[in-house]
Amino acid sequence: MKRQSSPQGRTTVRVAVATAVAVLPLAAVLTVGSAAPLAPPLGACTGPDCPATWPEPNNGDFTGRDATINVFTGGNFTVNGRAAEAGGKIVTLGNLTVDKNGGGIYNMGVVGVGSRVVPPNGSDFVTTGGNVDAVTGNSILIGGSDSKGPAFGNLRHAGTVTGTVSIDPTGESIADPNAAAPYQTVLTQIEEVSDCVGRAAATGTVAVTSSEATFTGDGTSMKQVFNVSQNLASPTGGQIGLVFANIPAGATVVVNMLGDSPIINTYTGTGLAGDQTTDMRSKLMYNFPTATNAQILGSAQFQGSVLAGNPGGTTTISQPGMNGRVYLAGNLIHTGTGGYELHSYPFDGDLPECDVTPSPSPTSPSPSPTSPTPTPTETTTSPAPTSPTPTTTSPTPTPTPTSPTPTTSSAVPTTPTTSPSSSSAAPTSHGPSSHGPSSHGPTGHHPGPTHGGGGGQLPSTGAGNAPVVFGLAGAGLLALGGLAVLAARRRGRHS
Template sequence: MITLNFPNKRSTGRLRRSLYSGTAVLAAAGAAFSFSQPAFAEPLPGGLGPCLGDDCPDDYPDDNHSGDIIGHDENVNIYVGGDYDVRGRAAEAEGLIVTVGSFDQAKDGGGIYNVGVVGVGSRVPPPNGSPYLIVGEDLTVADTDQLLAEEGTESGQVLYGGTTSGTVTPEAINDPDAINPYLDLRGELDIASECYANDGDLPRETTGTVSSEFGTVTFTGDGSSMLQVFELNADNVDVQNATIVYEDVPDGATVLINVVGETVDFNVANANAIQPWRETTLWNFPDATDITFGGSGQYMGSVLIGEPDSTTTVSAPGMNGRFYSAGSLIHTGTAGTEFHNYPFDGDLPDCDEDGPTPSPSPSTPAPTTDGPDEPTDGPSDGPSDGPSDGPDGDETLPVTGTSGTALLAAFGGLAVVGAGIVWMTRRRLNENH
């Protein structure tokens, strides 16, 4: 397997190296003060993962929250690189949804499918008046159905690039350019998924083991690493009617689960035990082309599916975390099944920085394309405008702990001071000799 490099990593790497350079200058100058190097999270492509905006909640509630709106999130919660189909009795999908292909809703017996804001979930929708659903191609709603993007005073936009039919509330808006900032993400997710699963030509080294016994799938960590890496072979581990638990996984640790196999059928009965790691768990599927999330339990953690030719079928009662797929999605089920909007705040592996030229900052204007029907299947040589304050995009790559811009400015200033001290010292030494 060839080494795949994650292009968006390099900009963060440059920032880190700049900060380290400032530290080195001060050390060489014999500065009389010290400071600690902050921890940097390696995010998903395009700034995906964390909650974005000025109204993010400090804490998220337990799953199945049905109270007041507790905040707003500008980031993408569901990304589909192919087509998004709503079938069966699927009920709702919370947060900002982006599908590069088509959106087709045809529920069994008809009914409403809520997007953006939902009755039960985190209760953190996108900002009022912003896009709730962005469709690159056609938007189709069956005659017996309704696509609903509002609740009370909370209301969002439904944007599409092709044709539309059926009942959409509020009325859908034709905007072929709305998808442009998100086209490159399809290829970037593919690259990132491979990178997280493999380190060069070898599978990424694990920190723990996975076992299945008496209906319980146990992920046993090393008790200390803040990045816990597991490999789950879907052909060898029974995940039918399973209970999911972690052992020896530190509080706050990132849990990266690389799921091996082209066909994966998950049937989870209970995953409540891993809810404390809900916002730092990533289920990564680098090779799978046929994935099923079923069972009677709520899934915990975010999902990354890298294969552009994949189809994922979700019939589980609830998916609690980001859902990012380079392929297609079928949301179905025999009862009200839901996607809930929870961030991913984990610290992922830093991939090789000697790969392709990184995409410019998301503040760069979106590339011109021939239309929404030509999604890219790999990293582009053009800008990658990831999600932000609406389709135009103006967020920068997030840095854990504090503002990357502020840190860069602060450390840059310290570096200048340190460099001046070094120069003065050398000058005085030269004068003395």
């Protein structure tokens, strides 16, 4: 996509926007082994400016603000190929590396075409627990604007920043060795929920042919679960269609992709109203609970969110548009042959829940007059024996719960320091952009907004003006606060 020039130039940021990560949302972590709605800061839109309805991908004015994380990786976030943008709030506990084929800009936080729902001004648009590296020839652009004003936010990083990074004012690059600390519980949540959902019993069946996968629900359950043990692709690995049948209106739909290296390769999804998967989007979840190498490929505006629970796993996304949350315990590779984008859309479904074994009661049962020691069948927690008559030689120890709640040693990051930046700013553009056409599937479907005479298709991305940038370099300690991890686990210019 191409951004038109504007009279305002990007200026060097000198005053920090010292906004701490919200504590309350991060404290809302699910009980171990349970699921249901995703707890903040994951899942549904949060904040006072959430849109009543989420529009199809467009390049109009901002339609709302959303404080919920849109893309989370417990590992590294790597951009290669010709991938172009990732919208919404982004958190990666590892390194962020942009190394596109032929170089170019990768927009973050604000994207040229998408839902146009952006994070709140002054918040952290991008957070990393590791290093940020825009490899030579590449650049990262954070923030943007519409016809009414800017959307600006911070890059908060625990490690070093190298290469060219441009942040719209008055967003800041903030060196914070504890940048990732508040999000360790989020990683735990993703691992646990993915595992739980992956163990849910199927309520429907899946039939995969050489051209189509049909998911047939039971027609009644409000949590429809499909367990898939094969690739959603043709026998030769090509694209197929995805069709859902017998799904009650408003039901949450979970597609569990089981196995080590599952693949989804599809042309299904336009992002347009009336499209089946568009209507399902906010309650459609693809879950990869154990995958080491998962892939979502194709030529669609892919609808639905993605959950992957293996912290040692890598998920590759190569779709023109990914319309939903991306929550990975492991690594993300965002790639593609054109201006491929991650768009910010919420997940507000009600996921399956897992049984949780209750902790033992801290109070022993009342003793029986005739049997001082309870029999093994009277309780599942094996309390210490008691006696009607106290003794002085064998006091009964006070039982303690066996499932302690995880604690966070640093709920709020330490006072951040602003990393050095240069002051060589020049005029840049962040206004309405125009776009050429792109192909979204073998059938040439996906009519959408027309941009710059591109026809009735959803826009792709193209070359733009050179950004005003500043080189950021600094060193930071990568300290994750000694937190316990519980589980076996941007109208952006780019070229």
